[in-house]
Amino acid sequence: MNVDWKSLTFHYTETDYIVRSSCINGVWQKPYATKDKYMSIHVAATGLQYGQEVFEGLKAFRGIDGKIRLFRWEENAKRMQQSAQGLLMTPVPTDIFHEAILLALKHNIDFVPPYETGATLYFRPVLIATTPEISVGPGKDCEFIVIPTPIGPYFPNGFKGTPFIINRTIDRAAPQGTGQWKVGGNYAASFRASEVAHAMGYECMFTDAKTHRYIDECTASNFIGIKKLPSGQKEYLTPRSKAILPSITNDSLMTLAREMGIKVTRRHIRIEELADMQEAAACGTACVISPITQVIDPDKGITYDFGNKPGETLTQLYHALQDIQYGKVNDKYNWCEII
Numbered sequence: 001m002n003v004d005w006k007s008l009t010f011h012y013t014e015t016d017y018i019v020r021s022s023c024i025n026g027v028w029q030k031p032y033a034t035k036d037k038y039m040s041i042h043v044a045a046t047g048l049q050y051g052q053e054v055f056e057g058l059k060a061f062r063g064i065d066g067k068i069r070l071f072r073w074e075e076n077a078k079r080m081q082q083s084a085q086g087l088l089m090t091p092v093p094t095d096i097f098h099e100a101i102l103l104a105l106k107h108n109i110d111f112v113p114p115y116e117t118g119a120t121l122y123f124r125p126v127l128i129a130t131t132p133e134i135s136v137g138p139g140k141d142c143e144f145i146v147i148p149t150p151i152g153p154y155f156p157n158g159f160k161g162t163p164f165i166i167n168r169t170i171d172r173a174a175p176q177g178t179g180q181w182k183v184g185g186n187y188a189a190s191f192r193a194s195e196v197a198h199a200m201g202y203e204c205m206f207t208d209a210k211t212h213r214y215i216d217e218c219t220a221s222n223f224i225g226i227k228k229l230p231s232g233q234k235e236y237l238t239p240r241s242k243a244i245l246p247s248i249t250n251d252s253l254m255t256l257a258r259e260m261g262i263k264v265t266r267r268h269i270r271i272e273e274l275a276d277m278q279e280a281a282a283c284g285t286a287c288v289i290s291p292i293t294q295v296i297d298p299d300k301g302i303t304y305d306f307g308n309k310p311g312e313t314l315t316q317l318y319h320a321l322q323d324i325q326y327g328k329v330n331d332k333y334n335w336c337e338i339i
């Protein structure tokens with residue numbers, strides 16, 4: 001095992017083992033570790049035919065004290081169960097999810113990057129329906145896989161911002177569709193919009209698919225805006241929408257924001273309200289917080305500018321969460337499981 005920690009990016013780096021568990025006729029088999037990264041499933045599996053597949057993403061951090069911390073894995077287990085129920089799949093029980101993650105960690109312990117590198121061990125749990133079927137309908141048998149991969153720091157050259165562009169012509173998810181679940185098909189559906197945005201040098205900001213008047217999500221992250229209220233108090237604004245994934249990072253940041261005396265509001269956010277915000281960001285497991293430098297609304301010819309330097313409140317929130325994840329401060333909410 002020889003990983004050049006400094007050259008890690010967010011791309012897949014192979015580790016020694018993955019972990020697998022099958023559910024056959026409603027009975028879950030004990031998770032096991034294997035070096036084989038290929039799996040054999042029936043060509044008519046509903047996961048392949050109809051995209052009956054959901055996934056998750058979570059990280060293990062090597063703390064300042066050398067200990068390994070697994071961040072809020074129960075929330076990922078819960079969200080994966082909700083995603084599975086959304087596609088009429090057999091949900092992975094919490095104990096099987098936990099056992100599989102711990103097994104994946106134990107068998108790849110040398111792949112947990114050292115604290116100083118800012119890199120982490122990312123886990124990609126995947127659930128795919130394996131029942132062969134051609135008639136359109138859900139399969140009940142499934143395969144649960146945990147794929148670990150070390151990933152580099154999201155900001156190798158310091159905490160920096162990204163420009164976004166609004167897209168009203170390609171929707172990521174239907175208003176009452178599968179956007180609230182981590183379904184593979186949602187991501188395939190977003191590829192085109194991202195490609196269009198990337199070609200122009202931006203990331204894509206999705207608006208609500210019904211009216212295209214409200215902010216939904218920032219590529220694969222939730223949106224946060226920080227606004228100064230007339231009273232001087234700050235407000236943390238984040239969209240309420242049935243079409244966005246309930247981000248665990250966003251939930252954690254909302255808790256920390258409240259603790260800092262910031263008012264937290266989750267509601268529909270009109271695109272024009274960007275003009276009233278002093279700071280804006282995308283948030284998620286990969287980046288924690290990725291500040292937004294500007295948002296272009298090409299249809300209206302408007303640019304909302306947030307400056308090239310991350311704002312004060314977002315910077316504070318970013319460090320507050322990272323300090324918990326790296327064991328630099330007391331984990332008063334018990335968000336980390338120390339392994």
Ligand SMILES: Cc1ncc(COP(=O)(O)O)c(C=O)c1O
Pocket residue numbers: 057217219220221222244245246247248249250283284285286
């Ligand atoms: C569509 C989408 N929104 C938001 C998020 C952020 O969620 P979390 O903070 O749980 O990583 C993700 C990443 O998982 C995502 O894929």
